[in-house]
Amino acid sequence: MIVILNNKASDKQIDDVIKYLEDYGFQIHKSVGVERTILGAIGVKPNFDIRKIKILDGVADVYRITAPYKLANRSFNEDGTKINIKDVEIGNDQLVLMVGPCSIESEKQIFTLAEVVAKSGAKILRGGAFKPRSSPYSFQGMGEEGLKLIRAAADEYNLLVITEVMQIDHIDLIHKYTDIYQVGARNMQNFSLLKELGKTDKPVMLKRGLSALIEEWLMSAEYILAGGNKNVMLCERGIRTFEKYTRNTFDLSAIPIVHKKSHLPVIADPSHATGLRDQVPPMARAAVAAGADGLMIEIHNDPENAFSDGPQALLPDTYLSLIQELKLIANAIGREI
Amino acid sequence: MIVILNNKASDKQIDDVIKYLEDYGFQIHKSVGVERTILGAIGVKPNFDIRKIKILDGVADVYRITAPYKLANRSFNEDGTKINIKDVEIGNDQLVLMVGPCSIESEKQIFTLAEVVAKSGAKILRGGAFKPRSSPYSFQGMGEEGLKLIRAAADEYNLLVITEVMQIDHIDLIHKYTDIYQVGARNMQNFSLLKELGKTDKPVMLKRGLSALIEEWLMSAEYILAGGNKNVMLCERGIRTFEKYTRNTFDLSAIPIVHKKSHLPVIADPSHATGLRDQVPPMARAAVAAGADGLMIEIHNDPENAFSDGPQALLPDTYLSLIQELKLIANAIGREI
């Protein structure tokens, strides 16, 4: 932490600030310049609230010099995290595809789509059984019945399952059916849920909140990591901005930045980021070009009658031809799909 | 819902759109103009996903004409909701003050501050026992021990208690100690939690999410109301914008807008909205002038050693003199504190 003293700070004020810092266990380096004095404060845990110093008399400004996340920090694992689930590895040069409907709706629907997913070469089937809907009157998901269906469909086509968990008392239930837990954007800072997921033995994909700073996103990952679960991946799915022509603004620059700041794999979700089907292919291509470690894509065989988010689902044929383009782009940057 | 057809839409396309809408139970009014045809679709529940129509062939644009919230809508209760708890009524011309520390830290701390709160004429004591902290390494609250202390302090000074609930399995525990449940900004779209709070018999104060549209905020209130709990109040606590000199941007215009769109009382929290102590008094004054039904203010007798958010806490003396200014402003607009 760097403390910039006011250029009119008295010696007494400066000494008081130093004492205050030392009482917290900081080691102080004092640097006296012509116009002002600067203190370097070294040695205390990263979650110290720097505003405590900002309000002391004589202090002009304070800067944190270490990232507040530790286990999620790139320096903790320079090689990058690889997550292994059965025969799939996430985080290497082979991009992973997580594909399926927004909601599990019926046996026929999920088996039909699982077949398309398998045919495309994707390894992971997505589908929600518990849905976070902004309206209490909207379809809230099939619950355990849906979990059974997606597991059966995935097993039939040799796929892994990813599905969303919304509350602590569903963790055990979902554990019986899924391979990966998904935490949705609206729960990114549901810290109670994150703590409990830190204790499970299955990987977690943490979606970025609608208005989450990259730093806050990594801090939420830190909650899971600190609980002992090392298999965390992130998912960029669009942030909220002033623009109205898209549902969200897909923040693709988050991908190279997370790769620089953290060792965790980053998946990109162009379906939620844009919210409209015709935007999905160009944004899926852009995500691969930007370096995503995988894509989550929504498909539906009958989107006009989908129970949720049909308008952003690709039709199977569009999806299959998109995959061909994505392969070429992945190759162009030395990766594979 | 209004459906604008493309100016090149064929008769077949228009008929298909009409049939699709009728199958959903809509009653259709067709209006043929010189350049284009417009459909009015009337009669279906407000949570219909209008993007379903947007993607049909021949459709140029679609507008919802009814608000998606029903029980939270002003028209549901034109007189405005009044929430009665013991001898306090929230939502009338008498502004309610909810004051206290960010976190409950010790018996001495909460009793000292409860005395200040009572002395100021405020009726409600705030204080957190379970804290949603962005870092897993920060102080997470005293838990049930803290709840016992705030209840005892409130009883000693004849105050009500408001405290935050973060997870479903704490609802019953907190019920034993609190008069009002607080839902924090980060849980505003934790729909599982909201549903359960809809079943309790105690009032809920729902804080606005960092990037929540007013409409989404009212939809989250709708979750609680739809569960049967009519005693819901809202709390504006600052939204996330690009500005960096403040922690959040206090959206005071949300106050008159919520009053127009909804019958629920609106509290304003200038402490979280600004994040720095010297911003709290001017923003508290502005909130009263803008028409807030109450204020939530953080105070601390020793902010430099507070366990959380000390930098935004007012000292008791500053707080007491602020109240005098607020009384005058309330009077200026025909209300009282």
Add this chain to the structure above:
Amino acid sequence: MIVILNNKASDKQIDDVIKYLEDYGFQIHKSVGVERTILGAIGVKPNFDIRKIKILDGVADVYRITAPYKLANRSFNEDGTKINIKDVEIGNDQLVLMVGPCSIESEKQIFTLAEVVAKSGAKILRGGAFKPRSSPYSFQGMGEEGLKLIRAAADEYNLLVITEVMQIDHIDLIHKYTDIYQVGARNMQNFSLLKELGKTDKPVMLKRGLSALIEEWLMSAEYILAGGNKNVMLCERGIRTFEKYTRNTFDLSAIPIVHKKSHLPVIADPSHATGLRDQVPPMARAAVAAGADGLMIEIHNDPENAFSDGPQALLPDTYLSLIQELKLIANAIGREI
């Protein structure tokens, strides 16, 4: 400037960074800690691009420690700028009111409204003759004819004139008619225009850009001040956020912050901030309570037929009764209207 070196930075890298800084004329203070080394670099002009250091090998992060604005800085004039125009002083405890129509439309309109303005006790008449409209097909203002009308109306009722300047070659023309130049939000970073206004002898009111950081706003004021024109005031008029129920989000916390960071007076414009008439009174009241040095308010005698922004104009009667409330609020905080 503070330079944080990477914890793996080599001695060679550190020496190179120091040399690079010294070549720019900085005086260096080196502070060697257990984990990392920190450099304090003192002595160079505030507009140095710190990213130049950020990209050097071995550098982890860089912080500027002085504000980039100098003449606009509070420390340059601790007592606060007072702007004197004829018998009006802006920046003291007496709030200034700038009131009138969005656009000057006719002799009858501007004289009618000038009478209302004078009657209310306001001292400054506003009205646009050159209008920055987002559509090329919208009314673009009456031009010089409008300037003549507003000057005549103001003289008739003993008022000052404020009107907008949009381009350099209008500065001289407008000089003949106005008392204060207004720079609109969309021109806040039209640096060519700001430079020329720095050479005039009439005060300038600089509106905040729709997405301008407070720091950028002060830097734009610096352009005018650096040109030699000391009579600059600022105007908060709402910023762009994700919220859709208001035209803009009125950032009232900017008022106390500008007062802390700068000595320039701050006017608040609730008409443009909200964009709808019924939002103007509560936000005008909040702006006074937050400490604004003045208000700019749009009124119109026939808003339904106004050439521009009629929907946000107050009717004369509503305006006159609002002023009564504002007087009480000003008194509550020790000021006057």
Add this chain to the structure above:
Amino acid sequence: MIVILNNKASDKQIDDVIKYLEDYGFQIHKSVGVERTILGAIGVKPNFDIRKIKILDGVADVYRITAPYKLANRSFNEDGTKINIKDVEIGNDQLVLMVGPCSIESEKQIFTLAEVVAKSGAKILRGGAFKPRSSPYSFQGMGEEGLKLIRAAADEYNLLVITEVMQIDHIDLIHKYTDIYQVGARNMQNFSLLKELGKTDKPVMLKRGLSALIEEWLMSAEYILAGGNKNVMLCERGIRTFEKYTRNTFDLSAIPIVHKKSHLPVIADPSHATGLRDQVPPMARAAVAAGADGLMIEIHNDPENAFSDGPQALLPDTYLSLIQELKLIANAIGREI
């Protein structure tokens, strides 16, 4: 325009609204539903301020059904605009590259970089002679001397020139040296400047403002088009959001959306969008994958000593190898570089 009447609107109110609309020349279609009445108002120019109707008694809401831009609308030129300058065509399957330094600094610098540009196969040399800097104390550009240098360098290497124009009285001067005028983000709504550029005979590239809606951006293009200049292209260069790890958020989804809404070519500028060199290559790749019609990229042979924006400039070698990757990605989506 669609007018939704309040469900309690009286017959008198409805008749008054209809009369008001008819007086403006609208043709009215009235549709009476069970709960409410809806009016379709057809036939008036697109820049009508719908808030005029919103404030009438009995009106609940109003929606515009036509885009406010006409000449910039896709329907005005379904095939897409192609801009021809000498032997270069912008807007076809061949992507155009605009490459060079942020500022023109010296003869040696611009000739060195022009050689790199030509070597890469790019056709257009960029470089600023008049610079919009946020600080009045920063380097403001070489002025006409710079224009002469960039023209000479471009001629030497058979390149076109693009350079920024900041004020009306520079239009003629710059005309002597440039092939394309660039309008910077901060001048996107400098309507006076746009109007004058509508009268020139050289193409204009209009950068998107930091917080401009896509609709506003197209309206600004409309200003130039309405003046008679048909050769307009757009440039996405990042928008302002809450995220702090990047200078701006590169809104790549704007590319497919502009292609859908408008016929104008869209260039992408990853250098300004990210602000840091190591972010430029992944974002350049993503922009090509998203369908940009060209890229603007900053390069510098000595970025550490660049007069402006050195930290975001690519070194020539990095730039040349990036181009190889971009060619492969362009091919993957059926285009060429």
